[in-house]
Amino acid sequence: MIAEFGLAALWLAAALSLLQLGFGVAALRGGEGFASSVRPIAVVQAVLVGAAFLALIQLFLRTDLSVALVAENSHSQKPLLYKFAGTWGNHEGSMLLWVTVLAIAGAAVALFERSLKERTLVATLAAQAAIGLGFYAFLLFASNPFARLNPAPPQGNGLNPLLQDPGLAFHPPTLYLGYVGISIAFSFAVGALITRDVGPAFAKAMRPWVLAAWILLTLGITAGSYWAYYELGWGGWWFWDPVENASLMPWLAATALLHSVTVLATRDGLRAWTVMLAVVAFSMSMVGTFLVRSGILTSVHSFAVDPRRGAFILILLALYIGGALILFGARVGTVKEGSTFEPVSREGALVLNNLLLCVILALVFIGTIYPLITEAFGTKLSIGPPYFNSVVGPIALALALAMAAGPLMRWRRDRLFEVVRRLALPGGLMAVALVLVFVLAPGIRVLPLLGLALAFGVGAASLAPLWKRNLRRTPLFIWGMAVSHLGIGVSLAGMAAESAFSKERLVAARLGETVSVGPYAIRFESVDPVAGPNWTAIEGKLTASRGGGSFVLRPQARMFSAPPTETSEAAIATRLDGQLYTVLGKPDGAGRWQLRLWWKPFVTLIWLGGAMVAVGGLLALIGRVRRERRARRAEEGE
Amino acid sequence: MKRLILWAPLAVFAGFLMVVAFGLKRPPDPAIHSKLVGKPMPAFELKPAVAEHPGLSSEDLKQGAPRLVNVFASWCVPCIAEAPVLMELKRRGVPIDGIAIRDRGEDVAAFLARNRDPYAHIGTDPNSQVQLALGSSGVPETFVVDGKGVIRLQHIGAINPNELGDIIAALEAAK
Secondary structure, three states: OHHHHHHHHHHHHHHHHHHHHHHHHHHHOOOOOOHHHHHHHHHHHHHHHHHHHHHHHHHHHHOOOOEHHHHHHOOOOOOHHHHHHHHHOOHHHHHHHHHHHHHHHHHHHHHHOOOOOHHHHHHHHHHHHHHHHHHHHHHHHHOOOOOEOOOOOOOOOOOOHHHOOOHHHHHHHHHHHHHHHOHHHHHHHHHHHHHOOOOHHHHHHHHHHHHHHHHHHHHHHHHHHHHHHHHOOOOOOOOOOHHHHHHHHHHHHHHHHHHHHHHHHHHOOOHHHHHHHHHHHHHHHHHHHHHHHHOOOOOOOOOOOOHHHHHHHHHHHHHHHHHHHHHHHHHHHHOOOOOOOOOOOHHHHHHHHHHHHHHHHHHHHHHHHHHHHHHHOOOOOOOOHHHHHHHHHHHHHHHHHHHHHHHHOOOOOOOHHHHHHHOHHHHHHHHHHHHHHHHHOOOOOHHHHHHHHHHHHHHHHHHHHHOOOOOOOOOHHHHHHHHHHHHHHHHHHHHHHHHHHOEEEEEEEEOOOEEEEOOEEEEEEEEEEEEOOOEEEEEEEEEEEOOOOEEEEOOEEEEEOOOOEEEEEOEEEEEOOEEEEEEEEEEOOOOEEEEEEEEEEOOHHHHHHHHHHHHHHHHHHHHHHHHHHHHHHHHHHO | OHHHHHOHHHHHHHHHHHHHHHHHHOOOOOOOOOOOOOOEOOOOEEOEOOOOOOOEEHHHHOOOOOEEEEEEOOOOHHHHHHHHHHHHHHHOOOOEEEEEEOOOHHHHHHHHHHHOOOOOOEEEEOOOHHHHHOOOOOOOEEEEEOOOOEEEEEEEOOOOHHHHHHHHHHHHHOO
């Protein structure tokens, strides 16, 4: 019954999205009385697809094996958390989450957006419905999550053990909220193109939505990075895997959008550019979904891939992105040019920021799909970290420099000399850091050296806008900007320190042997069998000591029963100045065990910085929404 | 000019669509492309695994005509499944040499008695040294070697009856 209920709710939601699109188009063509129904329809549609999603969760919680998806991906002996999170640990479930987020984002706009012109809002909701419709069709015709299985098997296949981690419970939902939430920006852009309403008011209305999606995307990427770091047991925090790139590309575009929308809102500049970025940001989400779901690129994330589904998503991509770009080409020429500005100005710095972000985006995009291009000409190759690190690294550093300078510049026009004077303190700090690092760590590579120095400069520069201000009366969004930019500096410091000072040991150790890595001496005490709810493991006991105190680490080599798979569970100890990361490998049959040990100084700063960026975004969001509400109230009071 | 720039994103996107549509249409290639293909056989000399057959050295593979080198073991179950296919190749006049991995003479002899014997030479590789030099990670694996001792194909896993054609084609191409 639950499955049928879910399926019915999904069909109804699909029908409502068609209605939402139809009413929206009718209202835009001048039909009387249609516009007022669009908002309620968007809300009901979200409620229905939300109900379908809850139904699927319920099926997973109950392990209803007569549902094909549950039988293929779950198991009655699985811990409750993974039954729950397993709902989206598969293709159909994750696509249902996808459309659920899409509909919820649309409903949120319908409920809370007050400042956009009614006509543009209707066009926006119609565009959101059009996107939804295609993905409903994809679910209902090509990946029905509620399909029954007859006869029901006695037991399910279980969930990929790599996904059996608390990370699965929060990483995909947050990432999707950001990833798909950015669809709002796309729909806003399409709506504004349709009604020719690209201007500061439109930008002010769009900004909080972009900001919200961007915060969630930032959190999702940061959490995903940490998850991969501790779960995969490779000791790395970013692998330039196609799926990681698929989440990074919308983030880069959304970051650029966030800054250009500010120029549009404050100075009425960059009109066409902002619209383009809004289209690009969500296009990157859809392209990412396509790359992941079609299995066209090999990736560690490719669970359940199917070329036919790929073709379906590709057609959707062609329709939506192609359609938006045609609209852009045809309409944006009629959008009036915004105001102009001098190169040395806040706008100038933001344009530089946008250009650099877009260059990085293009480089990541090319690197990700380049293997596909060469394959079309018959050559197989893979592109990995050496390409990405060496092309993205220097530009990212230049971007950090622009980020440090930007907030210290005035809008419209500034004097170069004044800017240099304001940058003197951060610049001096950076020079001191550069010399200090070079002296203390001779032989450090250029990129980490510059990265560390820049991190200090960026940190100082990001706090500079707060300097000499009355901190109590500083608007919340200024605080937000400072915290976010500081977060970038903190993250940069972590990345540079990790890449420059990490120590790695791969040893075959006997019980009782002591191995040293970084500042630690690690004694291999024992190995013992242990058992969990659906796995058994060999657990190593390592005693790590540095100076006086010592502590115990217990890395495991786990064997899951369903499906039978081995994973390694790293044991990680976090200290103020870094992390000790240990992995237990295979025995060699002669009494020795493989141990992989890393000492990673200040690696946690990477994710701390990421979280700060998101918190800064949240502060800015609260600040903006509050100010807007106050402004509206003042208007109503007049 | 300005007008044209506005259409540039659409042109880029169209290019992207073409590339991925092509990528989707092309069926995934299950073959493993060995780095050793096109390289000469590494030099080795293996003692006979059983009394009835001579051992195998890399010189034996430079006799002017293409040969198959089959990496196998008596303890390997897929090798039993593969045996009739090798016999069929032998029936068609293909010379086949074997490398027995981590095996004992009497076990190999028993294996050949039970599953029939397609081999000309059989070398024994008790420590997998030649196997590793060949870039082979398991049994069975089969190499097509041309008359000059150059590897032309590495087939991983047992040869299925429906893959017979591919092997024959590779042997023809190696002539």
